[in-house]
Amino acid sequence: MKKIAIYGKGGIGKSTMTGNLSAAFSVLGQKVVQIGCDPKADSTINLLGGEPLVPVMDYYRDHDEEPDFEHVGKTGFGGVYCIETGGPTPGLGCAGRGIIATFNLLEELDVFGRIDPDIVLYDVLGDVVCGGFAAPIREGYAEDVLIVTSGEKMALYAANNIATAVKNFEDRGYATVRGVIFNRRNIPDEEAKVREFADRIGVPIVADIPRSDEINRFEDLGKTVVEGDPEHPVSRKFISLAEMLLADPPKAERERTGFYR
Amino acid sequence: MRIVKRVLSTYSADNFGFCSALYELGGLVVMHDASGCNSTYNTHDEPRWYDTDSLVFISGLTEKDAIFGNDDRLIDDLVKAAEELHPRFVAVCGGPLPHIIGTDFRAVARAVWRRTGIPSFGLQTNGMDSYVKGAGGALAEIAERAEPPGRKRFGLPGKIKINLLGVTPLDFSVNGSVREMEKYFEGHGFCVLSTWAMGNTLDKILASADADVNLVVSACGLPAAKVLLRRFGIPFVVGMPAGRENSREICARLREAAKAGRLQHAGQDRSKTGEEQDAGSAVSRVRPDPAREKRAFPAGNAAKDPELSGEEKQGDEDTEAELLIIGEPVQADALAREISLSGQYEKIRIVCPMAGLPEELLAGKEQLVLEQELRDACACADRIIADPLYRRLLPGEEGKFTALPHTAYSGRYYENEMPVLIGEKLNRWLALPKGPKT
Numbered sequence: 025m026k027k028i029a030i031y032g033k034g035g036i037g038k039s040t041m042t043g044n045l046s047a048a049f050s051v052l053g054q055k056v057v058q059i060g061c062d063p064k065a066d067s068t069i070n071l072l073g074g075e076p077l078v079p080v081m082d083y084y085r086d087h088d089e090e091p092d093f094e095h096v097g098k099t100g101f102g103g104v105y106c107i108e109t110g111g112p113t114p115g116l117g118c119a120g121r122g123i124i125a126t127f128n129l130l131e132e133l134d135v136f137g138r139i140d141p142d143i144v145l146y147d148v149l150g151d152v153v154c155g156g157f158a159a160p161i162r163e164g165y166a167e168d169v170l171i172v173t174s175g176e177k178m179a180l181y182a183a184n185n186i187a188t189a190v191k192n193f194e195d196r197g198y199a200t201v202r203g204v205i206f207n208r209r210n211i212p213d214e215e216a217k218v219r220e221f222a223d224r225i226g227v228p229i230v231a232d233i234p235r236s237d238e239i240n241r242f243e244d245l246g247k248t249v250v251e252g253d254p255e256h257p258v259s260r261k262f263i264s265l266a267e268m269l270l271a272d273p274p275k276a277e278r279e280r281t282g283f284y285r
Numbered sequence: 286m287r288i289v290k291r292v293l294s295t296y297s298a299d300n301f302g303f304c305s306a307l308y309e310l311g312g313l314v315v316m317h318d319a320s321g322c323n324s325t326y327n328t329h330d331e332p333r334w335y336d337t338d339s340l341v342f343i344s345g346l347t348e349k350d351a352i353f354g355n356d357d358r359l360i361d362d363l364v365k366a367a368e369e370l371h372p373r374f375v376a377v378c379g380g381p382l383p384h385i386i387g388t389d390f391r392a393v394a395r396a397v398w399r400r401t402g403i404p405s406f407g408l409q410t411n412g413m414d415s416y417v418k419g420a421g422g423a424l425a426e427i428a429e430r431a432e433p434p435g436r437k438r439f440g441l442p443g444k445i446k447i448n449l450l451g452v453t454p455l456d457f458s459v460n461g462s463v464r465e466m467e468k469y470f471e472g473h474g475f476c477v478l479s480t481w482a483m484g485n486t487l488d489k490i491l492a493s494a495d496a497d498v499n500l501v502v503s504a505c506g507l508p509a510a511k512v513l514l515r516r517f518g519i520p521f522v523v524g525m526p527a528g529r530e531n532s533r534e535i536c537a538r539l540r541e542a543a544k545a546g547r548l549q550h551a552g553q554d555r556s557k558t559g560e561e562q563d564a565g566s567a568v569s570r571v572r573p574d575p576a577r578e579k580r581a582f583p584a585g586n587a588a589k590d591p592e593l594s595g596e597e598k599q600g601d602e603d604t605e606a607e608l609l610i611i612g613e614p615v616q617a618d619a620l621a622r623e624i625s626l627s628g629q630y631e632k633i634r635i636v637c638p639m640a641g642l643p644e645e646l647l648a649g650k651e652q653l654v655l656e657q658e659l660r661d662a663c664a665c666a667d668r669i670i671a672d673p674l675y676r677r678l679l680p681g682e683e684g685k686f687t688a689l690p691h692t693a694y695s696g697r698y699y700e701n702e703m704p705v706l707i708g709e710k711l712n713r714w715l716a717l718p719k720g721p722k723t
Contacts, residue, residue: 118385120386120387121385121386121387124387154354154386154387155354155386155387155388155389156387158387158389159387159389162389162391162392163389163391163392163395164391193392195395195396195399195400196389196392196393196395196396197391197392197395198392
């Protein structure tokens with residue numbers, strides 16, 4: 025099972041990238057789970073024909089009992105199993121805690137055991153603002169991080185913060201940054217800026233996604249571009265990225281601290 | 286308000302179970318939370334606190350630490366303490382505050398290990414689950430690090446080697462029950478390699494994978510038994526050796542499991558080997574079997590048994606009587622099994638109110654947690670065996686209760702009244718006149 029967390033500045037296109045990547049993996053015959061880790065709960069909407077599902081935290085809010093397996097997610101395009109953590113009303117509660125509580129629930133319900141996915145993608149809210157938002161990169165969760173950025177200053181600033189946070193967690197056995205997804209906004213010198221950032225943090229640009237009206241057109245229809253037109257050049261970019269990630273060697277099991285030599 | 290406990294207590298918390306299980310093993314054991322957890326643990330739930338050295342500490346989490354997610358201070362303190370005290374290992378868990386802010390104890394332990402080279406592990410306790418989860422998780426972590434069999438030679442030739450898993454004062458007090466268990470099995474042809482984790486060194490426990498079979502004597506031992514089954518194929522039996530017939534049956538199951546030998550899939554990935562299915566065949570739980578019990582001890586014979594005389598005998602005429610046992614599931618099974626042989630009770634009902642119990646141990650039992658549910662259950666029963674604090678449920682009917690103090694529930698409050706129930710001692714205890722204590 026390959027587990028990848030996708031981070032990036034709010035509004036940079038993480039959910040678009042993640043949804044398309046899930047769709048691309050499914051086109052390649054992989055069984056995929058996508059988990060949206062954002063109180064807005066809109067990560068998976070384009071895999072579900074534009075029909076949002078009930079986020080786990082909404083279920084908790086509306087029911088006294090804990091959700092069962094059938095309440096936690098919904099199957100979307102290509103068999104992708106979609107889950108949204110959801111979260112509190114803005115300005116209240118603790119969204120990070122909501123992510124951790126959702127992950128604990130998925131473990132209790134043995135969701136991965138029941139679905140047995142090949143790929144799990146975590147689509148994580150904006151910056152790593154508190155402990156809960158680092159939960160997807162903890163031991164046992166994602167092993168790789170993909171950072172989505174454009175060449176815009178604030179996007180690169182957020183991307184750098186994310187890379188630094190991940191680096192700070194190095195001695196804790198957390199995930200490492202696998203690469204940068206370059207989501208173009210067509211600003212001047214954009215490629216050079218993103219390349220300079222990727223070089224500085226020592227990772228490759230794993231995908232270069234052009235600005236495309238087709239993405240928006242299919243999103244208006246509640247679809248990813250991979251679903252709407254798998255042969256479109258943008259779709260081919262996502263499918264190539266999926267192929268590249270599938271070719272990565274499996275991560276070695278993290279060593280356990282032993283009492284004996 | 287339904288969930289409010291007005292007269293009842295709560296079971297010891299998961300972080301206390303974690304500390305209790307590791308107390309004697311020479312490790313630096315730290316609860317991460319505001320000061321206060323530690324004094325509750327040592328004052329109420331840890332009977333060894335005043336006469337057995339340990340390295341159990343509280344981190345003293347502050348509001349600033351919580352706001353800033355100041356894990357580095359915890360890690361620095363752990364490293365400093367470890368360098369001063371030279372523990373065998375470092376173990377860290379938490380209470381409610383770190384749970385809310387999402388402190389990652391496995392990551393903290395990994396950082397400590399990298400900086401000190403001392404084996405370290407963490408467990409995500411939250412101070413709200415029951416001790417079963419914390420103690421079970423701690424012993425499972427030890428089992429993950431046990432040495433493969435054959436590295437050391439232990440045991441006597443010709444004897445079946447066993448480990449007793451799930452032994453903490455929270456379930457067994459410090460009244461000699463653990464030594465009695467060892468003596469019982471040694472007197473019945475077994476060699477007890479280790480008890481997890483009272484009265485043994487860490488080295489003895491780590492080398493105990495030479496055992497032919499493990500005995501899970503409380504719910505706290507089940508996760509470790511599963512790990513040892515997965516890693517080394519060691520089969521396990523669940524049962525507490527209390528009561529003459531029940532203990533004999535446990536011995537028979539242990540011999541049977543030892544004869545069947547180790548399972549062959551040890552060391553493989555659980556999901557690929559179907560551990561659960563194999564575990565089912567490796568486990569032989571000791572449960573009451575009414576049909577068999579009637580054959581073994583017809584109702585009329587109970588009176589002839591000197592061990593089943595006294596007040597128990599008087600109940601023979603009332604075959605509709607219901608006995609309610611409230612407590613730890615493995616111990617409750619042992620009591621139910623032995624008492625059912627008397628034929629005195631038509632129905633024996635077991636209620637396990639603690640959270641976090643493994644599903645496998647709940648068959649035939651009820652998990653009631655609300656005070657009113659428990660009161661109703663007590664009101665229906667003719668006799669109740671439970672921790673003395675449960676008497677508060679039925680004021681004026683205290684005479685229905687037989688006190689069986691449970692450290693995990695009433696702490697050290699009744700520590701001088703805790704009976705030893707191992708082997709025939711249970712039968713003798715059952716024969717004692719029962720009545721309310723003031």
